[in-house]
Amino acid sequence: MTRDDDARLDALLQGLPPGPSVSFTDDVMRRVRVAPRPAAAPAPAWAEPALPWWTRALLQPATIGAFVIAALFAVWSDELLRGSLQLSGALASGITAAAAEMPSWSGLLLAINGGSLLLALLAVQGARIFLNSPVGHRAQR
């Protein structure tokens, strides 16, 4: 059998046999109405409130924080720019002064720590993007 035949067999197998009677759902619900049932257990963790996706995105702390910062920049852009330049300058001179008193290998240590933190953040973000993608959803099945 050729590969085409295999593909055709796969396609045929995807189909279902003929469906149930037209009244199937009504018959089921009629029986459900009279069926005895134990009381519902407490809702499991996965049963979250059904908020729309955009509401949940807006309620994320980082989203709120980003909006706050954007608003601050929109209203006080000049003052914030001047202030951040002054702060950067002060930090830079402070770091320079501190670095002058530190051993030579400390710069490398700081770079490694900073780079590791950045890599960790990138890895977490990448994992989240993957898990929320269609491929990620399938992988989690």
Place this chain on the structure above:
Amino acid sequence: MTTIAWTFALAAPVSDASPTTESRAADDERARIQAARSGDERAFRVLVDRYRDRIFGLALRMAGSREAAEEIAQDAFVRAWQALPGFRGESRFSTWLYRIAFRRALDERVALGRRRGRETAMEPAALEQADTRGARTPDWGTRLRLERAIGELPEAQRACITLFYAGDQSIEEIARVLDAPTGTVKTHLHRARAALRERLEAGHDS
């Protein structure tokens, strides 16, 4: 400032609020299951409509007759309604439903086997009746031959083929439905495909 903005962008959680169609459908189903757990019959009715064809399809291939398949499928949904308060979401809802239907079909087979003294094979009449959706498709003849061939397979292979192809279940999920190791499921699938290929080829040649 750029650094601050980048840090925020990197730290911001990517949505578990992803707007993909699949995640919206999954959210919708979770909401309906939760409502049905609390006793909402309308929510359960939507779930019945969504899964009726697939559950009936499995039942038909297991039982071999439409009457028995209707009974099995209806029983499966009623049992699911009764057991829904205990559904913990450890598997997909479809997998859990298939497991109930499969167990019900096995019970029916045991009872039928006692009456008939042999394993149930698919009755051709169950296939040749026009389905409720109406006109026959151009490959209807091939489909009929395929269903006959599936009906001649051992029960476990029939279940695996149905769950894998028409039921969209993974190997691990089928193993959970059948309560069998994944290696056994793979063997069933492999043998079923080989047998079906052989029977369809024989059908072409004759």
